[in-house]
Amino acid sequence: MITLSKLAKTFQTKDGSVTAVDHIDLSIDQGEIFGVIGYSGAGKSTLIRMLNMLEAPSSGEVEVAGRSMNTLGKRALREARQEIGMIFQHFNLLWSRTVADNIAFPLEIKGVPKAEQKQRVNELIELVGLEGRGGSYPAQLSGGQKQRVGIARALANNPKVLLCDEATSALDPKTTDSILDLLVDINKKLGLTIVLITHEMHVIRKICHRVAVMENGSVVEQGDVLEVFRRPQQDMTKEFVRQVTEPEETEEALRHLFEDDSIGHVLQLTFVGSEAQRPLINDVVRAYDVEVSILQGKISQTQHGSYGSLFISITGAQAEDAIAFIKEQQVEVEVIRHA
Amino acid sequence: MPEFIMGSALMLENINWENMWDATLETIYMSVIALFFTFVFGIIFGLLLFLTDRGQLWENKAAHFVIGAYVNIFRSIPFIILIVLLIPFTRMIVGTMLGPSAALPALIIGAAPFYARMVEIALREIDKGVIEASKAMGATNGQIIQKVLLPESMPALVSGITVTAIALVSYTAMAGVIGAGGLGDLAFRDGFQRNQPDITFTATIIVLLLVFILQFIGDTVTKVLDKR
Ligand SMILES: Nc1ncnc2c1ncn2[C@@H]1O[C@H](COP(=O)(O)OP(=O)(O)O)[C@@H](O)[C@H]1O
Numbered sequence: 352m353i354t355l356s357k358l359a360k361t362f363q364t365k366d367g368s369v370t371a372v373d374h375i376d377l378s379i380d381q382g383e384i385f386g387v388i389g390y391s392g393a394g395k396s397t398l399i400r401m402l403n404m405l406e407a408p409s410s411g412e413v414e415v416a417g418r419s420m421n422t423l424g425k426r427a428l429r430e431a432r433q434e435i436g437m438i439f440q441h442f443n444l445l446w447s448r449t450v451a452d453n454i455a456f457p458l459e460i461k462g463v464p465k466a467e468q469k470q471r472v473n474e475l476i477e478l479v480g481l482e483g484r485g486g487s488y489p490a491q492l493s494g495g496q497k498q499r500v501g502i503a504r505a506l507a508n509n510p511k512v513l514l515c516d517e518a519t520s521a522l523d524p525k526t527t528d529s530i531l532d533l534l535v536d537i538n539k540k541l542g543l544t545i546v547l548i549t550h551e552m553h554v555i556r557k558i559c560h561r562v563a564v565m566e567n568g569s570v571v572e573q574g575d576v577l578e579v580f581r582r583p584q585q586d587m588t589k590e591f592v593r594q595v596t597e598p599e600e601t602e603e604a605l606r607h608l609f610e611d612d613s614i615g616h617v618l619q620l621t622f623v624g625s626e627a628q629r630p631l632i633n634d635v636v637r638a639y640d641v642e643v644s645i646l647q648g649k650i651s652q653t654q655h656g657s658y659g660s661l662f663i664s665i666t667g668a669q670a671e672d673a674i675a676f677i678k679e680q681q682v683e684v685e686v687i688r689h690a
Numbered sequence: 691m692p693e694f695i696m697g698s699a700l701m702l703e704n705i706n707w708e709n710m711w712d713a714t715l716e717t718i719y720m721s722v723i724a725l726f727f728t729f730v731f732g733i734i735f736g737l738l739l740f741l742t743d744r745g746q747l748w749e750n751k752a753a754h755f756v757i758g759a760y761v762n763i764f765r766s767i768p769f770i771i772l773i774v775l776l777i778p779f780t781r782m783i784v785g786t787m788l789g790p791s792a793a794l795p796a797l798i799i800g801a802a803p804f805y806a807r808m809v810e811i812a813l814r815e816i817d818k819g820v821i822e823a824s825k826a827m828g829a830t831n832g833q834i835i836q837k838v839l840l841p842e843s844m845p846a847l848v849s850g851i852t853v854t855a856i857a858l859v860s861y862t863a864m865a866g867v868i869g870a871g872g873l874g875d876l877a878f879r880d881g882f883q884r885n886q887p888d889i890t891f892t893a894t895i896i897v898l899l900l901v902f903i904l905q906f907i908g909d910t911v912t913k914v915l916d917k918r
């Protein structure tokens with residue numbers, strides 16, 4: 352659905368040139384939710400803005416839905432853009448228009464007849480769950496509701512691709528989740544290809560099928576989300592993965608525990624995919640004469656199953672045997688402390 | 691002495707109400723016509739000023755410089771001098787220097803740049819992200835101007851035209867001094883030169899009333915339009 356070849360963008364500034372995107376090759380399939388993660392300044396926004404030519408590439412090619420975007424004339428580009436929806440961190444709604452008129456805006460641009468506009472707007476209001484708010488002005492809405500309007504507006508002309516530039520970064524965690532749920536819902540219902548950029552691994556974990564990690568204008572790692580979670584290669588990727596798999600206070604809490612001699616063996620178990628659901632702990636305490644206590648843990652759901660880590664301590668006569676048993680299971684085990 | 695002036699100002703004995711009414715109508719006529727053209731030209735020049743600026747839709751250094759220079763020069767010339775400077779031009783297009791119509795060219799040429807600058811500032815206030823979103827939806831530049839720039843800046847455009855309208859009323863009074871008619875003319879010629887302070891006083895009250903009415907209308911409309 353989207354193919355980028357040797358895509359690059361260099362900005363000329365007073366302090367010299369800045370290469371925001373450095374020869375990226377990427378391919379995104381029809382119907383998938385593709386995430387790009389990276390710290391601020393990595394070049395994510397520049398990259399996504401080149402998908403609809405809001406930013407003209409310095410070199411390279413962009414193909415979206417069969418169109419070679421970087422070769423289009425003005426008129427053809429406008430038509431192509433009508434098939435690519437986009438939502439933004441700060442929503443970018445017209446405050447002078449009601450919710451319904453904001454959603455109708457892209458339809459007006461396309462020249463859709465008034466009666467048809469009205470019907471489509473009603474469908475979209477329902478799709479994003481804003482029934483009854485059509486006559487409100489953006490200033491009267493919460494952040495989450497504003498982004499729903501943004502999403503409805505982006506979907507008005509039945510686009511093939513939806514671009515999301517930090518779409519949840521201005522929202523609180525709960526609202527973020529509801530917007531992400533809506534995106535997954537739309538992706539499933541409409542088979543829409545979604546490209547989203549973010550600096551939060553939580554967003555990637557929750558809805559993306561594949562992820563690319565960006566640093567200094569380059570993609571340093573990419574793959575299926577679960578695969579990247581299981582075996583992050585780059586240090587930066589590991590940092591991002593830790594954002595969602597480990598409770599923030601893990602290290603401190605564990606260091607504190609290590610000082611307690613009665614605690615026995617301490618293990619870190621890393622579960623990936625369906626393994627997370629297995630009653631492993633239960634099996635261990637039944638089969639061996641040990642006591643297991645859970646010190647800390649965090650299991651997260653991704654689009655392809657669960658992922659997480661669990662810190663446990665094992666004491667008792669058969670502790671060594673129990674550890675050997677656990678190691679035989681399909682769980683990654685790291686013995687952090689021997690009794 | 692001041693008591694005497696106040697006293698005779700309040701007597702209103704010298705006032706010919708018919709003349710006063712005619713002068714009021716002339717002031718309203720000059721202000722309304724000039725305001726209309728000031729609005730049109732101010733929006734056009736303000737838009738051009740904004741659109742030709744760096745990073746905007748019609749970025750054009752030369753055009754931006756020329757329009758900017760026009761706006762700045764004519765905004766800076768004191769109105770009374772502008773009237774004198776424009777005498778030949780006014781004679782050419784209006785045919786006379788007398789009567790309210792003769793004031794119009796100077797009023798419009800003086801006020802349009804004033805308003806154009808306010809239009810430009812109003813447009814600059816619009817969130818860049820909204821313009822960007824419109825581009826991303828495939829809008830033409832014309833659609834962006836018509837559906838985004840003007841509606842989104844409308845409250846500021848209206849409050850700007852209110853300020854301009856009030857300035858125009860005071861310009862008409864100055865234009866009166868060179869024979870354009872209206873309340874300024876009446877206050878100066880009949881009130882001051884013939885030493886009839888009640889006429890000056892009444893003309894002042896009427897001008898103030900006009901200004902208050904304009905301000906009230908402007909504020910009300912701005913409030914209704916502003917949905918932020
Ligand atoms: N219009 C621009 N002019 C100059 N430099 C820019 C411009 N846009 C982005 N940059 C630079 O490009 C780099 C990448 O920016 P951006 O794509 O916004 O990163 P991200 O979205 O990952 O935070 C930054 O160093 C930024 O300063």
Ligand SMILES: [Mg+2]
Nearest residue numbers: 395396397517
């Ligand atoms: Mg960004």
